[in-house]
Amino acid sequence: MRSSDAHISQGPEGQWLLSGGGLSCGLHVAGDGLLSLIYLGPRVEDIADLPPLRPAPHRSLSIARGGRDDRHLNYRPQLYPGTGRGDFRLPALAVTYDGGTSTDLRVTDITVSETKPALAGLPSARGDKSASLTITMEDRVAGLRVDLVLTVYSGISALTRSATITSMGDTAIEITRAASSVLDLPPGDWRMLTLGGSWAREFTEHQNLVSPGRMTVSSNRGLSGAAHNPVLALMEDGAGEGHGHVIGSALLYSGNFEISVERSEFDDIRLWMGINPEGFAWSLAPGETFACPEVVHVVSDTGLAGMTAEFHRFVRRHIVPQHWAAKPRPTYINSWEACYWDVDLAKIGALATAGTELGVDMLVVDDGWFRGRTDDKRALGDWDADPVRFPGGLAALGDTVRAKGLALGIWVEPEAVSPDSDLARAHPDWILREVGRTPSLGRNQLLLDLSQLAVVDHLFNALDTILRDSGAVYLKWDCNRYMTEYGAPEVPHRYMLGLYTLLARLRAAHPELLLECCASGGARFDLGMLAYADQGWLSDMSDPIGRLDIQSGAFRFYPPSTAAGYIGPSPGHQTNRDTPMLTRLAVASLCAARGISLSLDELRREAETLKDAVQHWRGTATLPVTGTYARCLHTADETLWQLTADDRRTVLLVYCVRTALPNAPYRRVRLKGLLDGARYRSDRDGALYSATRLMTVGFDLPMRDAMTPKGGGDLMPYGDKVAAIIQLSANSAAGGPDTSSS
Ligand code: GLA
Numbered sequence: 001m002r003s004s005d006a007h008i009s010q011g012p013e014g015q016w017l018l019s020g021g022g023l024s025c026g027l028h029v030a031g032d033g034l035l036s037l038i039y040l041g042p043r044v045e046d047i048a049d050l051p052p053l054r055p056a057p058h059r060s061l062s063i064a065r066g067g068r069d070d071r072h073l074n075y076r077p078q079l080y081p082g083t084g085r086g087d088f089r090l091p092a093l094a095v096t097y098d099g100g101t102s103t104d105l106r107v108t109d110i111t112v113s114e115t116k117p118a119l120a121g122l123p124s125a126r127g128d129k130s131a132s133l134t135i136t137m138e139d140r141v142a143g144l145r146v147d148l149v150l151t152v153y154s155g156i157s158a159l160t161r162s163a164t165i166t167s168m169g170d171t172a173i174e175i176t177r178a179a180s181s182v183l184d185l186p187p188g189d190w191r192m193l194t195l196g197g198s199w200a201r202e203f204t205e206h207q208n209l210v211s212p213g214r215m216t217v218s219s220n221r222g223l224s225g226a227a228h229n230p231v232l233a234l235m236e237d238g239a240g241e242g243h244g245h246v247i248g249s250a251l252l253y254s255g256n257f258e259i260s261v262e263r264s265e266f267d268d269i270r271l272w273m274g275i276n277p278e279g280f281a282w283s284l285a286p287g288e289t290f291a292c293p294e295v296v297h298v299v300s301d302t303g304l305a306g307m308t309a310e311f312h313r314f315v316r317r318h319i320v321p322q323h324w325a326a327k328p329r330p331t332y333i334n335s336w337e338a339c340y341w342d343v344d345l346a347k348i349g350a351l352a353t354a355g356t357e358l359g360v361d362m363l364v365v366d367d368g369w370f371r372g373r374t375d376d377k378r379a380l381g382d383w384d385a386d387p388v389r390f391p392g393g394l395a396a397l398g399d400t401v402r403a404k405g406l407a408l409g410i411w412v413e414p415e416a417v418s419p420d421s422d423l424a425r426a427h428p429d430w431i432l433r434e435v436g437r438t439p440s441l442g443r444n445q446l447l448l449d450l451s452q453l454a455v456v457d458h459l460f461n462a463l464d465t466i467l468r469d470s471g472a473v474y475l476k477w478d479c480n481r482y483m484t485e486y487g488a489p490e491v492p493h494r495y496m497l498g499l500y501t502l503l504a505r506l507r508a509a510h511p512e513l514l515l516e517c518c519a520s521g522g523a524r525f526d527l528g529m530l531a532y533a534d535q536g537w538l539s540d541m542s543d544p545i546g547r548l549d550i551q552s553g554a555f556r557f558y559p560p561s562t563a564a565g566y567i568g569p570s571p572g573h574q575t576n577r578d579t580p581m582l583t584r585l586a587v588a589s590l591c592a593a594r595g596i597s598l599s600l601d602e603l604r605r606e607a608e609t610l611k612d613a614v615q616h617w618r619g620t621a622t623l624p625v626t627g628t629y630a631r632c633l634h635t636a637d638e639t640l641w642q643l644t645a646d647d648r649r650t651v652l653l654v655y656c657v658r659t660a661l662p663n664a665p666y667r668r669v670r671l672k673g674l675l676d677g678a679r680y681r682s683d684r685d686g687a688l689y690s691a692t693r694l695m696t697v698g699f700d701l702p703m704r705d706a707m708t709p710k711g712g713g714d715l716m717p718y719g720d721k722v723a724a725i726i727q728l729s730a731n732s733a734a735g736g737p738d739t740s741s742s
Contacts, residue, residue, distance in 0.1 A: 003045065006131040006154040008112050011047040016110070018133055018159065019043050020152030021310070023299040025159050026050035027079065027135075033106025034071070035137065037079045037184050040159070041245060042301045062086065065104070075266065077184035080105060080137060080148055080163065089262050090214065090272045094177035097142045097169060105137035105146055116151050119162050121497050123252045123531030124294045125318040129154035143169020143286075158314045162294040167284040175284060177277040180251065181295040185234065187267035193233040193304070194259075195553045200541040200574045202226045202522035203553030210234070210263050218258040218276050222447070222483020222492050226523040230257045231557045234271065239303050241631075246300045248307040249273060250557055252319070253293035254528035255496040256280065281489035293528070304556065305630065305672075312559035312629060319527055320562060323512055324534040328621035329564075330361035330407060330474070330514070331614055332595040337542065337568050339599075341368035341375050344389035345400060347600075352404040354603040359614045360596065362474060363401045364409035372421075377444045380416045381423030383462045394470035402471070409474030409514075410466060414459045415499070416445045416481055430455050432495075434485040442481035443520075450498030451491055460505050467510055474514040476537065479524055496528075503532035516564055516593065522550070525558070535562050535593050542568025542597065543575040544587035545658055545721050551590055551641075552634045560624035560643065565591035567613065569598055579721045581606060585613045586654045586723035590641055592624040620727070623652050630672040637661070640669055640701065648675040651728040657704050660719050668698035680728035685714055689728070702726075 006020040015038070016027040026039030030053075039050050056075040058064065063086030065071040073087035083091030084102025093103050111134045116127025132151040138144065145166040152159055161181045167173045190210045194217050197204040208215065217228035224230050230253060236245040249271065251257050256276035263269055273295050282290055296314060300306030316325055333355040335343050343365060352363045371386050373379035385393045392399075394410075401408040417424050417431060419439075424431060424446070432449045433439045439446055448455050466472065486492055506513070517524065517533035521540035529536065536558075539550045547565065554563065565588040570579050588594050594617045596603070596610060603610065623643040633640035637659055643652040651671065674680065674691040681688050689699070702716040702724045716724045 003043070004155045006129060006152045008131045008133055008152070009047055011050070015047055015050055016133065017044070017047045017050060018131070018150060018152045019045070020130070020159070021155050021157035022301070023152065023157035023159060025150065025152070028053045029107045029110070033108065033137070034076070035079050035105070035107050035135065037077050040183060040185065040247065040297070041299055043157075074264075075268075077186075077268065079182060079184075080146060080179070081182055082139070089264055089270050090182070090260055091177065092163070092179040092182050093165070093175065094277065095142060095144065096174045096176070097144075098171040100142065103139050103142055103144065105139045105144070107135055108138045109136040110134070117149050119149075119164075119294055120289075120291050121500060122291055122293050123500060123528045124162065125151070125160050125252070125296060125314070127151060128318075138168070143167060143173065153314070153318065156314050156317065157299045157310045158318075159297045159299075160294055161297070163292045164289055165284065165292070166289045167286050170286055172286070173284045175282045175290060176280060178274055178282070178290065178292050179272055180274040180292040181249070181271070181297070183247075183271040183297070185247070185269040185271065187269070189237040190269050191235040191239070192261050193235065193556070195229040195231055195556065196227050198226050199520055199523070200539055200546065201550065202525070202539050203229060203550045205549070205553045205556065210261050210269060212263045212265070214260050214262045216258060216260040218278070219256050220276055220278050222255060222486070222495065223479060223519055223524040224254050224257060224526045224528070225482070226521070230259065230526050232259045232261070232271070233304060233307055233556070234261065234269065235304070241303050242305045243303045244301070246304055246307045248298040248300070248311055248557065250296050250311070250527050251293055252296070252527040252531060253496070254499070254524050254526050256492050275493060279489055280493065282493070283490070296527070308556055308631070309628065311557050315527065315530065315559050316561055320530050321507060321532065321534055324514055325561070326626050328625055329535065329593040331617050332362040332364050332409060332593070333358075333360055333603075334364040334366055334566060334595050334597040335368075336366035337573055337597040339368070341373060343368040345391065345397060348397065349400050349404075350600055351603075352401045352406050354600060355406050356404045357607065358596070358603070358610045359618070360406065362407040362409050364411065364474065364476065364595070365397065366411040366476065367413075369397070369410070378418045378420040380413055380418040380445050381421040381448075383412065383466055394466060398469075398471040407474070408470055408472045409476065410470055410472040411476045411478060412463065412466065413478040413480060414463060414502070415447055415450060415479050417448050418445050430458075432483065432486050432491070434487055437485055440484045442484075445481050447481055447483055449491070449495065450502065451494030452498070456498045456502045459502055463506055464509055467513065473512070474516065476516045476518055477533065479519040500528070500532070507532055522554070525554070530558070530562055535564050537564050538591070541574050542566060543572030543577055544579050544583045544656070544723070545577065546572065546575055547587050548634070548639045548656055548658070551587065552631055552639060555590075555629055555631065560590050560629050561592045561626070563591040563624070564593035564595070566595035566597045567610070569602060577721070580717065580723070581609050582717075582725070583656060583721050583723040585616070586656060586725050589617065589620065589652065589654055589725065590624060590643065616725070620650075620652055622646070623650065628673055632669045632671065638667070642671055644673050648673065649678070649730045651680065653699070653726040653728070654723065655701055655716075655726070656723045658721060661704070664704050666703070667701040669701060670698045671695055675730060678730035680730045683727040683729070684724070694728075
């Protein structure tokens with residue numbers, strides 16, 4: 001066994017040690033079946049190194065469970081805590097059964113397996129090279145069984161968890177809170193990092209001290225949402241960018257979620273993750289089961305940077321579909337900000353001609369192509385090509401684009417329906433709404449009820465037909481409305497199960513399809529969607545300055561291989577801000593899927609620059625896909641991102657500055673993860689640097705000062721919103737002395 005292999009062992013006194021990559025998780029099962037979490041952190045090899053179970057002595061006002069003096073649950077660090085038995089923190093479960101509401105689960109069985117047990121109907125991480133522990137817990141009074149599955153992975157410091165609840169009694173059990181994961185962590189001044197914002201400013205980072213009480217990020221919008229992303233990092237006291245202990249967590253779920261952090265009266269930290277209990281209830285008939293979405297926890301002892309690296313590796317290896325995972329993505333022109341809804345065959349043909357001249361691989365026809373869709377007030381649901389604007393239908397559209405040598409991509413919003421559509425008129429019963437209420441509208445539209453099998457079948461056939469008729473190789477799957485008036489409290493989750501079924505069927509029928517998820521930008525960008533989609537549209541913000549925080553935030557957890565970005569218009573349609581072409585190109589270069597969305601006039605005007613841009617993307621296409629990302633600098637004014645190729649011989653640096661600063665200071669930044677002993681040549685000035693110089697001493701960023709005389713250093717354009725793209729290349733011929741001054 002190598003020291004990063006997945007491995008599970010049992011100790012002599014009820015301990016269990018699960019290790020994978022650089023992570024270990026220690027559990028303790030007491031004689032009466034009480035399950036405790038005794039450790040989660042960097043890997044330990046010897047089970048004897050696990051800490052003992054903390055004593056839980058009597059304290060004033062404490063409750064002794066079942067009258068036993070050594071069972072004060074409020075002080076026990078647990079893994080799936082009950083309620084109503086003296087633990088007053090957030091419980092894993094809230095249920096009502098015939099006779100009570102308290103829960104007290106005890107371990108009845110534990111099995112180890114090298115095959116990861118499946119999680120019915122929900123996305124879950126692929127279990128290659130993993131080891132799983134299934135812990136069965138029962139509460140005979142409540143008539144409940146819970147199967148917890150914990151999985152560790154070889155070579156990756158990640159632990160995934162799921163919980164499946166089974167009713168074992170004679171009467172139905174109502175569940176109103178069901179955790180996917182609860183972790184009780186040691187007391188301390190932990191900080192929490194979350195991502196959120198709103199439309200066109202998703203993924204903004206927030207860091208807060210975990211204070212006494214509960215802090216929650218959540219969604220009750222039916223989609224995981226733009227306001228809070230279903231991820232969270234807990235940073236132990238003193239942890240920072242590159243140092244200290246961090247636990248990063250993410251839900252593999254795309255609907256209503258809750259992530260809460262509770263700091264108890266004794267400063268213990270409890271992390272709670274799962275479906276949002278607000279508005280949720282699920283009735284479990286005798287013998288039925290309910291599966292909670294999976295969660296991944298990642299451990300780092302090199303701060304947030306280490307957490308990011310583990311997340312990126314985990315998502316690439318265990319989450320995203322494998323067909324596109326390591327392949328460069330096609331460069332594309334997207335019709336959206338070029339034409340909005342005003343598309344027809346002639347315009348698409350002209351965009352395709354421009355695309356051929358620029359050298360892109362694909363033309364994406366965004367919204368507006370289907371029957372009657374001339375604005376956002378109509379036609380969603382009627383998924384055939386508009387006969388007037390696209391005579392000859394989808395087949396002719398596909399042929400027109402392919403005749404120019406480009407592949408076709410197409411936009412859909414399958415879950416939505418316009419009240420003014422043939423679909424809404426034919427199937428009012430397929431729409432989410434409540435009797436007696438005028439339906440609320442979001443972007444003039446409603447949602448279909450994906451909890452109905454007939455709806456899922458219909459949508460599968462519609463999507464399959466679009467793909468077959470058009471020959472499209474890429475699908476942008478949008479969803480531009482949050483969920484309201486859904487009727488029964490189990491519907492939002494049943495909707496998710498329907499959505500995942502639909503996505504799984506589509507993937508199975510079209511395994512080579514390049515699928516991009518989108519929800520008004522990043523309003524449903526999560527590991528649940530990424531288990532089916534190869535990439536996602538991070539945000540409708542296409543102004544590159546507006547995108548700096550968005551990309552820096554998203555890349556904390558999600559790798560650039562899952563991101564799409566394009567060169568949009570200037571002034572930006574979301575900000576009315578002018579930005580140089582180089583800055584737009586630079587920021588989009590961090591994403592695996594790189595495109596252009598400009599009007600025909602702009603495409604023609606900027607043709608030469610755009611040709612160079614596409615060439616540059618071709619030359620660096622694998623960097624965001626299989627390379628390593630590092631955030632070297634991200635302040636209110638400056639950003640430096642580093643992408644390093646798999647073999648560490650090519651490095652792409654993207655440096656952006658928001659505001660011009662006279663007499664700007666020199667900036668020297670240490671690069672990360674280069675090849676020891678190698679020498680790197682910069683494509684800007686031909687200077688040669690040793691890896692040591694770049695990583696230990698640092699790399700001098702180009703000067704951005706108008707007053708610096710020419711020849712006084714490596715200059716970049718002076719002004720607001722400027723960027724530099726620097727490529728460093730190492731090869732065997734690149735020997736010789738360091739020619740850069742330090
Ligand atoms: C959403 C998407 C955009 C675009 C439009 C089309 O806003 O985020 O990229 O596809 O819908 O209506």
